[in-house]
Amino acid sequence: MKIDNERLLQVWEIVRWFDDARWNIEETNEVLIPGPSFQDLGKRARILVHWLTYITDQQRPAEDVWSRGGPVFSEIVRQYTEERTPTYDVLKRFTSISPKKGGVDLFTSQQQVLDGNAIAYAPRWGVHIISLVRTLHFLEKYNRDIVQYLSSNWDFVGRAKQRMNGDNAVSRIAFILYLLTYSDVKKGMVSLQRNEKGIKRHIENYSRRLDRLLGDEETLTSHFYRWTKEKRYHKRLWAALRDYLKPKSPFHTQFVGAAEELGDERLSVFLREPGAQILESLELPGDIWNLRFIKKVFEGKIDSPEALREVYENLKLSHEISERYYPEQFDISFSFSPYMCEEEMEEFCPFRRISRVREYCFHPSLERKLCPVAMITCGYSYYCNPENCPIKDGVKEDLCPGCSVKIGTRRN
Numbered sequence: 142m143k144i145d146n147e148r149l150l151q152v153w154e155i156v157r158w159f160d161d162a163r164w165n166i167e168e169t170n171e172v173l174i175p176g177p178s179f180q181d182l183g184k185r186a187r188i189l190v191h192w193l194t195y196i197t198d199q200q201r202p203a204e205d206v207w208s209r210g211g212p213v214f215s216e217i218v219r220q221y222t223e224e225r226t227p228t229y230d231v232l233k234r235f236t237s238i239s240p241k242k243g244g245v246d247l248f249t250s251q252q253q254v255l256d257g258n259a260i261a262y263a264p265r266w267g268v269h270i271i272s273l274v275r276t277l278h279f280l281e282k283y284n285r286d287i288v289q290y291l292s293s294n295w296d297f298v299g300r301a302k303q304r305m306n307g308d309n310a311v312s313r314i315a316f317i318l319y320l321l322t323y324s325d326v327k328k329g330m331v332s333l334q335r336n337e338k339g340i341k342r343h344i345e346n347y348s349r350r351l352d353r354l355l356g357d358e359e360t361l362t363s364h365f366y367r368w369t370k371e372k373r374y375h376k377r378l379w380a381a382l383r384d385y386l387k388p389k390s391p392f393h394t395q396f397v398g399a400a401e402e403l404g405d406e407r408l409s410v411f412l413r414e415p416g417a418q419i420l421e422s423l424e425l426p427g428d429i430w431n432l433r434f435i436k437k438v439f440e441g442k443i444d445s446p447e448a449l450r451e452v453y454e455n456l457k458l459s460h461e462i463s464e465r466y467y468p469e470q471f472d473i474s475f476s477f478s479p480y481m482c483e484e485e486m487e488e489f490c491p492f493r494r495i496s497r498v499r500e501y502c503f504h505p506s507l508e509r510k511l512c513p514v515a516m517i518t519c520g521y522s523y524y525c526n527p528e529n530c531p532i533k534d535g536v537k538e539d540l541c542p543g544c545s546v547k548i549g550t551r552r553n
Contacts, residue, residue: 162523174211267329311422434474
């Protein structure tokens with residue numbers, strides 16, 4: 142299908158503005174993982190907590206994942222990194238068999254409470270258990286440090302061809318992390334207590350295969366190119382990696398600090414490179430809100446992260462798009478869609494020509510004020526900046542077909 146590039150870029154400019162509002166961390170001081178256990182950890186351990194928590198961020202409320210899962214995994218990582226106890230023994234301390242028949246083990250905090258009760262958290266699927274155990278088990282070879290794991294495999298990252306067939310440093314980092322946690326997880330096991338033999342058999346077998354793969358440059362590169370074509374677009378992988386590489390993300394600061402703490406100059410230099418080179422390589426995570434939004438606003442002509450990437454690369458080749466734009470920015474739909482699309486708030490949609498949302502715009506003044514539009518549409522706390530604002534002037538045509546339900550009469 143033919144894409145109207147002018148219309149697409151109008152949509153993208155509004156999306157870019159929302160993305161700036163989302164990552165205005167200096168203003169919002171957002172803390173993703175609450176609690177003293179996380180705050181007491183060092184930077185590299187915090188990155189590991191964040192990575193483990195994202196493993197379980199699937200088909201469940203984000204607030205539950207981060208306010209419950211994050212604090213519990215913080216305690217697990219602290220014991221895992223400080224005591225050097227075998228991974229399985231550490232995890233079994235925190236787990237109990239689910240009271241639900243066939244349910245996944247319950248992870249329970251030993252030190253923190255929420256609403257007066259010990260924090261309890263159960264991953265949704267058995268595959269999450271496999272990914273969690275396998276990740277921590279393999280990292281025992283890398284001083285129990287996910288940043289050191291990346292550093293130890295940086296030669297592979299450094300051999301990137303820079304955009305050739307999707308080959309770039311960011312994609313190679315993503316692939317190395319994918320191998321650690323997500324590759325070849327075809328079947329889950331719900332209980333560390335009941336499925337110990339099966340889980341241990343899997344992690345030991347996979348650990349041997351991964352050791353051989355990482356030690357074989359030719360085979361590793363071949364697997365990477367196959368991955369870029371078949372399994373590249375993995376939601377939780379890209380959501381986590383985005384947090385490490387995107388400026389103004391609180392975990393970008395942690396990641397930079399972790400690299401410096403480790404003393405890996407190559408990784409530190411990479412993170413200090415011009416942001417556009419990294420940002421343009423990030424993929425849209427592609428959760429349900431992303432997919433619904435892009436299908437709607439582009440009337441089905443762009444319906445996946447793969448399709449958005451293809452359109453983006455074509456626009457770059459024809460020099461129709463600047464470095465201010467990149468695919469991951471459309472992840473603002475994670476916030477926008479529940480507030481607006483799901484609630485059928487077409488009347489206030491900034492992508493619509495007749496929109497009441499501009500009634501809430503401030504006139505330029507010397508006094509700093511929080512932008513009501515960012516709050517109404519996405520829940521973002523963002524100080525009004527009238528310069529180059531695409532909201533205050535509105536759009537001259539509908540950039541979205543709308544979300545309201547229209548019921549007409551049947552024609553014979």
